[in-house]
Amino acid sequence: MSLDLKNSVVTGGGTGIGKAIAQELLAMGHRVVLTGRRPDVLEKAAREIGADWVAFDAAEPDEITAALPNLPERIDVLVHSAGGNPDLGAQPARTLTEIKESWTANFTANVLTTVLVTEALRDRLADNGRLIGIGSIAARRGASGYGAAKAAIETWTSQMAGELGERGITVNTIAPGLIEETEFFGPGLPTERRAVLIAETANKRAGRPEDVAALAGFLASERAGHLTGQIFPLNGGASR
Template sequence: MTRGTARTVLVTGGGTGIGRAIAQHFATEGHTVVVTGRRAGPLQSLAEETGARALVCDHSDPGAVERLAAQFPGRLDVLVNNAGGNTDFDGADAADLAGYAAAFRANLDANLVSAALTTRALEDRLGEGGSVIHIGSIAAGQGAGSYGAAKAGLTAWNLSLAGDLGPRGITANVVAPGYVGDTGFFRDRLDADRRTSLIAATALGRAGAPEDIAGAVAFLASPSARHITGQVLHVNGGAYTPG
């Protein structure tokens, strides 16, 4: 997308980190941006900074997503399913089997079900030339428990979505970051040694930045990427190179 071709963009989980950088990128390019998330404060801050419209929404809740759809403009050009994160860092109790099941489902709801619900609720608003872009993770190919499983499921589900939307001229892809600094992903639980090892695993010798992910998302939404669909774009500095 370029200046002069303003489109409507929804970024879920857009109040902080990667989602915030994506929303800022599109707003700077002159597009109409809607950001959602569970916390009103960060959303309102971004809205004041960029002119984006802020709507509170828990994307794992079907009722909340239905209410969001009712408030949304008539046409949607770009849907960025960014809401999610590793819910294991939130301290869920997995001491017994019931706790383990709840913790496992929490990651599936936050990272896979949320994207599916949002896309289903809004896919009829997408027109020809539209794009759906999910934020995946390097964890989908490297493990990381239920979080990695959820992101791997997102990749698999996107293949079906791309097939469903393709006849309408709509693309569907995944951007899979590696370690990205300047976000709240690790909930302040990332120690210096672990951070050093994550950076050392890259070929470029640095952590990713939220703007790196925003640039990849913008490319997949652009006219230059209209024959790219059903794919995973890895943005991790060379830390993971699938065969």
């Protein structure tokens, strides 16, 4: 094992965008730990791509704390792909109680996962390390609680870049548009909605997890050391 082998942790790394980013980091020679809530999904993905895995709920302080002994002592790259839109496939929230539940669920899934795991691992981040958040095109489109939660990731990016910059740690967020071949849309995006989203792009196609992984790989690289505190839209020109 090389002495300068880099350690990466990818939350939400068992599926979709996180798994593709994990593959990119593995191709860069990193040791990669996938995290998520479902051990069976993580075990299968880790075996397939050659990573390690640790199961915990990234929004639950006690579960994160319990997982710490199984996570690397020094972390060079931390990617926050855990998240999603709990409203998809659910009945629209109408009562105040339902609206509270929806916004809380979106905040928990996207913001708490990112903030809590970062704080738990802050002291393990290596100098010149990399933090990568996953936002969304929805952050700037008024997409209810989900869009607001992803907007919070943007301001978290700014805050953390300022806090960690003197150590050479960069903090950036990739904000994807439609990315297929993930579990994000559950059983699938309705055909008409898919057509609308693809028509919005300049290149007339949906994004793929590898599109996000390619940018994440660059942001994780040594060459990207002067890029920090930024949001990188990745949407085929759907938002220009």
